Amino acid sequence: MILDDLPTPCLVLDRGILQTNLDTMSRAVARHGVALRPHMKTAKSIDVARLAMASRDAAVGGITVSTIAEAEYFAAHGINDILYAVGITPQKLDQIAKLNAAGAAIMVVTDDLDVAGAIASHARPPQTLIEIDCGEARGGIAPDDPALTAIATRLGTRFAGVMSHAGHSYAGRSVADMRVLAEAERQAALRAVAHLRAGGFGIEIISVGSSPTALHAETLDGVSETRPGVYMFGDLFQAQIGTNGLGAIAVTVLASVIGRRPAERRVLVDAGALALSKDRSTQAVPVDYGFGLALDINGHPTLGHSIVSRANQEHGVIDLDPLAQLPAMPIGTKLRIAPNHTCLTSAAHDRYYVVDGGDTVVAIWPRVNGW
Amino acid sequence: MILDDLPTPCLVLDRGILQTNLDTMSRAVARHGVALRPHMKTAKSIDVARLAMASRDAAVGGITVSTIAEAEYFAAHGINDILYAVGITPQKLDQIAKLNAAGAAIMVVTDDLDVAGAIASHARPPQTLIEIDCGEARGGIAPDDPALTAIATRLGTRFAGVMSHAGHSYAGRSVADMRVLAEAERQAALRAVAHLRAGGFGIEIISVGSSPTALHAETLDGVSETRPGVYMFGDLFQAQIGTNGLGAIAVTVLASVIGRRPAERRVLVDAGALALSKDRSTQAVPVDYGFGLALDINGHPTLGHSIVSRANQEHGVIDLDPLAQLPAMPIGTKLRIAPNHTCLTSAAHDRYYVVDGGDTVVAIWPRVNGW
Numbered sequence: 007m008i009l010d011d012l013p014t015p016c017l018v019l020d021r022g023i024l025q026t027n028l029d030t031m032s033r034a035v036a037r038h039g040v041a042l043r044p045h046m047k048t049a050k051s052i053d054v055a056r057l058a059m060a061s062r063d064a065a066v067g068g069i070t071v072s073t074i075a076e077a078e079y080f081a082a083h084g085i086n087d088i089l090y091a092v093g094i095t096p097q098k099l100d101q102i103a104k105l106n107a108a109g110a111a112i113m114v115v116t117d118d119l120d121v122a123g124a125i126a127s128h129a130r131p132p133q134t135l136i137e138i139d140c141g142e143a144r145g146g147i148a149p150d151d152p153a154l155t156a157i158a159t160r161l162g163t164r165f166a167g168v169m170s171h172a173g174h175s176y177a178g179r180s181v182a183d184m185r186v187l188a189e190a191e192r193q194a195a196l197r198a199v200a201h202l203r204a205g206g207f208g209i210e211i212i213s214v215g216s217s218p219t220a221l222h223a224e225t226l227d228g229v230s231e232t233r234p235g236v237y238m239f240g241d242l243f244q245a246q247i248g249t250n251g252l253g254a255i256a257v258t259v260l261a262s263v264i265g266r267r268p269a270e271r272r273v274l275v276d277a278g279a280l281a282l283s284k285d286r287s288t289q290a291v292p293v294d295y296g297f298g299l300a301l302d303i304n305g306h307p308t309l310g311h312s313i314v315s316r317a318n319q320e321h322g323v324i325d326l327d328p329l330a331q332l333p334a335m336p337i338g339t340k341l342r343i344a345p346n347h348t349c350l351t352s353a354a355h356d357r358y359y360v361v362d363g364g365d366t367v368v369a370i371w372p373r374v375n376g377w
Numbered sequence: 378m379i380l381d382d383l384p385t386p387c388l389v390l391d392r393g394i395l396q397t398n399l400d401t402m403s404r405a406v407a408r409h410g411v412a413l414r415p416h417m418k419t420a421k422s423i424d425v426a427r428l429a430m431a432s433r434d435a436a437v438g439g440i441t442v443s444t445i446a447e448a449e450y451f452a453a454h455g456i457n458d459i460l461y462a463v464g465i466t467p468q469k470l471d472q473i474a475k476l477n478a479a480g481a482a483i484m485v486v487t488d489d490l491d492v493a494g495a496i497a498s499h500a501r502p503p504q505t506l507i508e509i510d511c512g513e514a515r516g517g518i519a520p521d522d523p524a525l526t527a528i529a530t531r532l533g534t535r536f537a538g539v540m541s542h543a544g545h546s547y548a549g550r551s552v553a554d555m556r557v558l559a560e561a562e563r564q565a566a567l568r569a570v571a572h573l574r575a576g577g578f579g580i581e582i583i584s585v586g587s588s589p590t591a592l593h594a595e596t597l598d599g600v601s602e603t604r605p606g607v608y609m610f611g612d613l614f615q616a617q618i619g620t621n622g623l624g625a626i627a628v629t630v631l632a633s634v635i636g637r638r639p640a641e642r643r644v645l646v647d648a649g650a651l652a653l654s655k656d657r658s659t660q661a662v663p664v665d666y667g668f669g670l671a672l673d674i675n676g677h678p679t680l681g682h683s684i685v686s687r688a689n690q691e692h693g694v695i696d697l698d699p700l701a702q703l704p705a706m707p708i709g710t711k712l713r714i715a716p717n718h719t720c721l722t723s724a725a726h727d728r729y730y731v732v733d734g735g736d737t738v739v740a741i742w743p744r745v746n747g748w
Contacts, residue, residue: 013445013472015748047690072691074384092647092691093635095709101384117636121708144692145636145645173689264464265488265516274516276463280724281748284655318544319418319720320443320463321515337492338466349690353651354724356747376727377386377652 007367009303010340012359014262015281017351018342019358020305021368023256024054024238028061031221031237036063038226043089043213045235047072048349051358052083053371054238059085068111070233074101079374081110088112089213091169091233093137093145096124103130113211115169117147122160134161135169135211140194141187142173149198155205167211167230168198172219179291181222181248188223191215196228217249241348242295243287257352258305258342259298260359261322263335271326272315273335275300277343279317283350298343298351300324304365305342314343378738380674381711383730385633386652388722389713390729391676392739394627395425395609399432402592402608407434409597414460414584416606418443419720422729423454424742425609430456439482441604445472450745452481459483460584462540462604464508464516467495474501484582486540488518493531505532506540506582511565512558513544520569526576538582538601539569543590550662552593552619559594562586567599588620612719613666614658628723629676629713630669631730632693634706642697644706646671648714650688654721669714669722671695675736676713685714 009018035042044058046069055069068087071077077090078101086109090102094114102112107130116122117137125131136157139146146169147153158165172191178184191214199209215232226232239257240250259281265274279297288295297314301307310327317323322343326332335341345351353375360369380389406413415429417440426440439458442448448461449472457480461473465485473483478501487493488508496502507528510517517540518524529536543562549555562585570580586603597603610628611621630652636645650668659666668685672678681701687694693714697703706712716722724746731740 013469013748093645093708095385095633095635095647097633097709098384116708118708143638143641144687144689144694262466262468264466267514270514274464276466279656279721284657284721285650286655286657316515318515323515337464337487337489338468350650350655354747376725377384 009260009361009365009367012260012367014260014340015277016260017355017358018258018260019360019371020256021360021362023254025057025061027238027240027250027254027256028058031234032061032063034221035232038223040226040229041067041231043068043070043231043233044238045070045072045091045233046076046080048235048352049238050076050352050373050375051371052080053369055080055085058238067231070235073377074098075374075377077105077112081105081108081112086110089135089233090114091171093117094121096121099125099128102132103128106130106132113166116157117145119153119157119160122157125164126160126162131164133166134164135167135213136165138168138170138195138198140170140172140191142171144173146170149194150201154198154201158202158205158207165207167209167213168195169213170195172214172216175216175218176247178218178247184218184222184248185224188219191219192223192226192229199228217244218247221249236349239348239352242299242344242346243291246288246291246293252307255344257348258301258344259351261341261343263337263339263341266335266337271328273324273326275322275324275341276320277322278320280319280354282314282317282322282343282345283347283354284317285347285350287346295346297322298345301342301344303340303342380631380732380736380738383631383738385631385711386648387631388726388729389629389631390731390742391627392731392733394625396428398609398611398621398625398627399429402605403432403434405592406603409594411597411600412438412602414439414441414602414604415609416441416443416462416604417447417451419606419723420609421447421723421744421746422742423451424740426451426456429609438602441606444748445469446745446748448476448483452476452479452483457481460506460604461485462542464488465492467492470496470499473503474499477501477503484537487528488516490524490528490531493528496535497531497533502535504537505535506538506584507536509539509541509566509569511541511543511562513542515544517541520565520572525569525572529573529576529578536578538580538584539566539573540584541566543585543587546587546589547618549589549618555589555593555619556595559590562590563594563597563600588615589618592620607720610719610723613670613715613717614662617659617662617664623678626715628719629672629715630722632712632714634708634710634712637706637708642699644695644697646693646695646712647691648693649691651690651725653685653688653693653714653716654718654725655688656718656721658717666717668693669716672713672715674711674713
């Protein structure tokens with residue numbers, strides 16, 4: 007099977023680019039002697055998880071997930087050491103307990119005293135990290151908040167450490183920015199740890215990270231692990247904040263031309279808002295790619311700056327680069343579209359058609375979507 | 378099972394609101410004596426399709442779909458009269474032919490002379506409508522384009538009529554606007570038909586529409602059918618362009634509070650960019666609801682203007698209405714979130730949890746996602 011045989015729209019994953027991205031991150035993290043706990047929320051695939059784990063310096067260490075569906079899926083495939091990194095609710099503890107009773111070792115996170123109480127009083131309480139806000143202003147409590155030791159006390163023997171997420175690193179625009187943000191996150195985590203140690207608490211896990219900070223941190227001294235995710239695939243947004251090169255985007259959407267508007271120098275494709283997502287991340291960075299950048303079927307940037315300017319449910323409108331010499335594109339011509347935000351684009355699709363540089367489909371890897 | 382028992386995030390469909398929306402549209406279309414061919418791209422559910430078909434004036438008439446996956450699914454459930462309303466490619470004709478050989482009567486659309494040739498020369502060519510651009514500037518040729526009769530000629534016996542989509546009606550802001558747009562679409566379709574009739578072609582189907590124009594058209598004289606879709610569920614955007622009232626939104630996302638930031642008057646929920654979509658349609662209309670409007674678990678607007686101001690992959694940040702008297706919202710509290718654009722929000726979910734006014738789940742209806 008070759009790419010030109012595939013039904014469109016669908017997701018194409020280049021295994022060679024993926025492997026390079028995995029190895030780049032593994033080396034970057036190994037410099038610091040901390041564990042790499044890859045976040046599987048982007049790939050949601052056991053095949054990708056196995057490559058990510060094999061790429062690490064040491065065979066030890068678990069993964070991170072963002073949904074209980076992912077936790078169930080990866081546990082069913084034999085990965086036991088899992089951090090579910092979205093604030094737990096009391097109602098979800100039974101599902102976690104069921105997986106742990108079956109052999110998994112899923113840790114959860116909280117920043118709430120009442121939830122800490124619910125965890126401690128559960129019949130099968132999971133190990134729990136306290137979420138620290140290192141500046142993102144989403145989940146977590148401030149490192150100096152007195153609630154920190156109160157939550158740890160309430161968790162009792164279930165308290166296992168702290169977790170932060172430098173999601174605000176996406177506001178950074180350079181390697182220098184990422185170094186500053188990574189250091190601020192490290193300092194925030196360590197300040198929380200200092201308070202906890204002063205209170206007599208033992209700390210097993212100090213978990214930080216995002217792809218750009220994991221890649222560019224100057225030091226992770228004192229930290230025990232980092233949790234990047236999007237680095238595996240890369241995207242147009244991450245390319246502009248220094249995580250990956252434009253040529254290192256591993257996932258693209260294969261689409262067919264379904265309409266031609268030569269007078270307007272436009273083509274329509276069958277990848278619209280559902281196949282690409284409505285994510286407009288690149289609106290905030292120097293080069294705005296609309297809803298994605300059109301590449302040829304081989305994934306090469308031979309179409310210049312031809313971008314998806316409009317995305318209806320199943321229609322994408324591509325504004326063709328006025329300066330590029332373009333081939334004829336009859337109806338049915340296949341293109342590939344690099345995504346703004348690969349996590350959201352991938353989530354619309356139930357599988358990857360895997361290639362390895364060429365146009366031969368060497369594997370089909372399923373994804374675990376939903377909740 | 379009641380709503381409070383459900384895993385979150387998930388999709389809740391209120392059957393009573395759905396039925397009212399279906400009946401409102403059926404009456405609006407019946408006024409004109411034209412057929413209602415409901416577009417199933419929003420609901421993607423056989424259960425909803427059956428209600429939509431039963432609500433129509435006459436039991437006759439088919440449906441519209443936007444993907445081949447929908448065509449396969451609805452045909453497998455016994456609906457044969459299907460219009461696949463996204464420009465066909467030559468490569469997709471085999472899939473259509475296979476379904477038609479098994480008893481379906483799937484029609485396709487094109488605006489391209491080469492594709493018309495591919496259809497005519499296929500071993501089992503489907504009936505085909507020519508897509509007319511009535512001002513949306515997406516798919517379709519202009520009604521006065523000489524290619525019109527050339528394509529009809531090329532299609533030969535497969536030519537069955539014309540189709541247009543008034544997608545630009547979404548730029549309308551009032552019932553008066555919708556009347557103007559509906560009339561412009563009707564005129565464009567009839568101009569194309571006049572050219573074709575002058576060329577000696579018989580026309581079986583003259584298919585127009587969008588939810589707002591189907592609802593508000595003053596006349597559909599000369600048209601044979603209309604294809605609204607989003608009217609079944611409604612959403613925050615459609616509420617502001619006159620398709621539905623705010624209280625007539627049938628689909629909401631059930632979410633759990635997973636974090637509290639009282640100092641910032643915010644809560645976090647477990648419905649983020651994947652569960653809600655990144656659609657920002659309401660950015661263009663008077664009231665901007667961010668990524669959705671928070672309602673209480675009963676779907677009532679008791680939280681004032683509390684909106685999802687930020688949507689990361691699995692985290693939604695709700696800015697609570699500073700003027701509303703709000704109840705305590707401990708972690709685990711369930712809310713419902715009305716979507717900006719129900720087609721995109723629904724597509725992230727594989728099923729509807731159906732209620733009928735109250736909080737009892739009376740049914741679970743699956744959806745057909747993907748391609």
